[in-house]
Amino acid sequence: MNIRVLGAFGNEGPGQRPTAFLVNDRTLVDAGSVAGGLCLSEQLAIDEVLLTHAHLDHLVGAAYLAETFAISGTPRALTIAALTPVVEAVRTGIFNNTVWPDFSVIPSGSPAVKFRPLVPEEEYRAGDLRVIPVPVDHSVPAAGFIVHDGTSGFVYSGDTGPTEALWRAAKMIRGIRAVLVECAFPNRLRDLANVSRHMTPERIQRERDKMPPDVPILVYHVKPAFFVETADELARIGGDIAVVSQDKVYSIY
Ligand SMILES: [Zn+2]
Ligand SMILES: [Zn+2]
Numbered sequence: 001m002n003i004r005v006l007g008a009f010g011n012e013g014p015g016q017r018p019t020a021f022l023v024n025d026r027t028l029v030d031a032g033s034v035a036g037g038l039c040l041s042e043q044l045a046i047d048e049v050l051l052t053h054a055h056l057d058h059l060v061g062a063a064y065l066a067e068t069f070a071i072s073g074t075p076r077a078l079t080i081a082a083l084t085p086v087v088e089a090v091r092t093g094i095f096n097n098t099v100w101p102d103f104s105v106i107p108s109g110s111p112a113v114k115f116r117p118l119v120p121e122e123e124y125r126a127g128d129l130r131v132i133p134v135p136v137d138h139s140v141p142a143a144g145f146i147v148h149d150g151t152s153g154f155v156y157s158g159d160t161g162p163t164e165a166l167w168r169a170a171k172m173i174r175g176i177r178a179v180l181v182e183c184a185f186p187n188r189l190r191d192l193a194n195v196s197r198h199m200t201p202e203r204i205q206r207e208r209d210k211m212p213p214d215v216p217i218l219v220y221h222v223k224p225a226f227f228v229e230t231a232d233e234l235a236r237i238g239g240d241i242a243v244v245s246q247d248k249v250y251s252i253y
Contacts, residue, residue, distance in 0.1 A: 001129075001149050001252050003180075005220070007033035008246040010057055010159075010184050013224035017246060018057040021156070021180070021220075022046070026127050029145060029156050034061035035068070037247060043068055044076075048116075048126050050133075051082040052158030053142035054089035057221075063094055066103040070112035081116040081126065083133060085141035091115065118143070121169060134169045136160035138197045146170055152252050154178040155212065159221065161197040167210035176212045177252040180244070182221035186229040201233035204241070216240040218250070 002024055007017035018032025025042070028034065028049040035043060049062045062080060069078050080090060095102045095113065103112040118124065118133045120143070125131070130150065133143040137160050144157045144166040152175040157166060159182050170176055184198035193200045199207070204219065211217070217240060222230045231243050244250070 001147075001152060001154075003029075003154065003178075003250045003252065004037075005244050005246050005248050005250070006037035007061070008220050008222075008244050009227075010182070010221040010223045011225070012057075013227075015246075016224045016227075018060070019182075019221050020058075020061055023129065023147060024127075024149075027129055027147075028062070029147065030058040030158070031062035031065065032057045032060060034065045036061075040068070044072055044074060046078065048079040048081055050126065050131060050145055050147075051080055051086060051090070052136075052144065052156075053082075053138060053140055054086050054093060055140065055159065058159070059090065059094065063100050066095070066113045067101070070101075070103050070107055075110040077111055077114040079114045079116050079126075081118055081124075081131075083120060083135065083141055083143050084117040086143070087115045087117045089140070121165070132169060132173075134166040136163045136166050139195075146173055146176075148173060148175065151175055152177045154180060154252060157181045157199075159184070159198060161193065161199065162203055162207055164210070167207070167212070170212050173212075176215055178216050178218055178250070179211050180218045180220060181207070181211075183219045183230060183234065184221055184223055186226045187233055189226070201230065201237060204234070205237050208239075216242070218242060218244045220244045 006020040
């Protein structure tokens with residue numbers, strides 16, 4: 001399985017794009033950025049977005065991609081899959097004909113977007129992938145995902161503070177080869193991380209015992225404003241923890 005990092009950050013900066021990962025060229029896990037890292041034909045090859053929650057730094061690329069589908073002339077729909085409250089937030093908050101066109105009804109006859117509400121902790125198929133959405137602890141309804149191809153897989157936290165169900169579910173699945181976990185703020189902003197339900201390096205250190213053992217931890221979603229400070233603190237944790245590199249492709253088997 002290939003995981004291409006389209007956006008590694010929790011906000012935008014020069015050369016720093018918001019959170020998005022492309023799995024096996026077809027499935028996006030979050031879509032904070034899409035077109036910034038992909039040419040047009042690569043964008044049009046995408047089938048589905050697994051959306052953790054409705055915050056813009058995970059979503060705005062899907063809004064743009066929907067328009068790209070709509071004007072491409074190809075009669076294909078982009079599926080946006082998420083927990084039901086997240087689908088509702090995206091429908092009413094983004095694709096509402098005020099903030100952005102409602103691409104679930106246009107172009108008429110062949111709409112560019114299809115919503116797929118997901119049931120918590122119920123496995124479903126996204127192309128060749130098996131996906132389990134598990135609710136996590138963020139400031140809005142949010143899920144992490146366990147993504148598996150039948151042989152190997154990874155855990156993706158989405159945005160969350162300390163959490164339980166995701167790690168518990170992940171430990172039940174064989175073949176987990178990586179944990180992708182968010183980290184938004186450095187340790188000195190722990191109060192902000194607490195109210196906004198995000199990780200800091202010290203929180204990740206405490207979460208480690210709950211994660212599947214002996215797999216690499218790949219950290220994403222650091223806020224660009226605190227990148228150097230946060231990356232230094234993560235490096236001091238030691239062990240198999242690394243900040244993901246944007247545009248890199250990680251292969252797991
Ligand atoms: Zn975020
Ligand atoms: Zn968020």
